[in-house]
Amino acid sequence: MSDGPVSVDEPHRLRNALVLVVALVVVWELAYLAVGDVALRSPWQTLRFTAKLVQTDLFHEHVTNTLQAFAAALAIAVTLGLALGFALGLDRLAGDAMEPMLVALYSIPKITLYPILLLAFGLGMSAKVAFGAIHGVIPIALFTLGAVRTIKPILLKTGRVLKLERAAMVRSILFPAAVPEIFTGLRVGFSLTLIGTVLGEMFAAQHGLGYLLMNAISLYNVDVIMSVTFLLVVFAAGVNAVLLAIDRRLHFRA
């Protein structure tokens, strides 16, 4: 959502990120020293427990489950989001009408819709996939819509002069011109789909990392809570950092 000042160059950004990571670890350690073993683990303890946890079969089963749901949800969100974004971006009236509605949908607590999905799909994989997809599809559609709309008119005119079909227009003009913005949408969509998938597992599921987290509360297993939270944050932040770097390069080239 935020890209900060664009002026910061690459080596500086890396240094800033490193300083930040060190600072966060220090804050974490201090919090541990303040709160103690009752509710927290130190960074080092968490790392050690995580190393053990990732080798267990049980953990593998849950991770695989979450990743499968996430991959399916992402595929649906990307396909639907791009299709919706292009369709609405090319039609002025439909776009004007649907954009505020999508923004409103974006800001509702979607978690309250989860029981409806559970009733419709039943407790299991498909409800989780649907819930993850709902989170990702809206930002992808909104960014694509915006990208298609802000394409320079001269490009569209050129396409019209060349008498391009609608499909050819999307493929050879709209898509290449809109790629940087669309990529930003995909980046945000990736994060939100992951959040949605895990959130779904936290409310009702029998498998997955979200389930593992909630299960750990009832067992009061602080080690598992810390490790799973840690892994989720590292995975989400790591992938986002890579996508953000590509994103910046694409925008810089454009």
Added chain:
Amino acid sequence: MIRKVTLVQLAIVLALVALLEALCQAGVIDRITMPPPHRIAIDFVKLMASGKLWPEIAKSMGNVLLAFAIAYVLGIAIGTALHAHRIVRDTLDPLFATYYAIPVFAFYPLFIVMFGLGDGPQVLIGILLGIVAVIVTTLNGLDHVPAVLRKTAQVARLGPLATALRVTLPFCAPYLIGAAKLALAYAFIGVIGSEFIMARSGMGYEIGFAYTNFDNATMYPLILLILMLSIVMNGVLTRWEKVLLARRGIA
């Protein structure tokens, strides 16, 4: 033109409701999954009139407002302070850029273990979700303050606090409304979402409870209420934002 768009929006919503009603009546959607929309409307009126859930609604909304107020005030204060310290701001930039990729709800179990299963963890999730959006929007707004305004403040010998309160932040008003919109939406998502995952009371909890008991007559009206509340809050602030932007001649 504006009226045409509104009409299309109205038509879309009505068509969707009609479609749902038809599907329910035809039995494509069975009653255990979803009652027909007219039934939900009747249940909604009944539920509101009975008043039995008002305490839950008041409690949730109280926590939403608390989370919003803290995230908003603290966010603006931090944003203003950061704007004056370039190095700290640059260092935090990767955090801001990555923040919304992080599943904040994953911290909820940790907060429950740390603070107990009360209002604290829910409000904290609401604050954490919203505060960074407020900080980033405040920074963005302050970046747009014309140099002449800062100079005027200097000439008038205003201190940093007075400059922020009387010159730069008022200039940022449209941005700050935008920040309020985000903070409110996130406070809502955070509090209701946390209640839903694990809590002892509140609207989110009641939806989860109704779901486990197949109580569609409570669940659907409550979901409807939450959707309406968040859409209305979002709509009011969006309109206000537009008025302020129009006055500045920006939109």
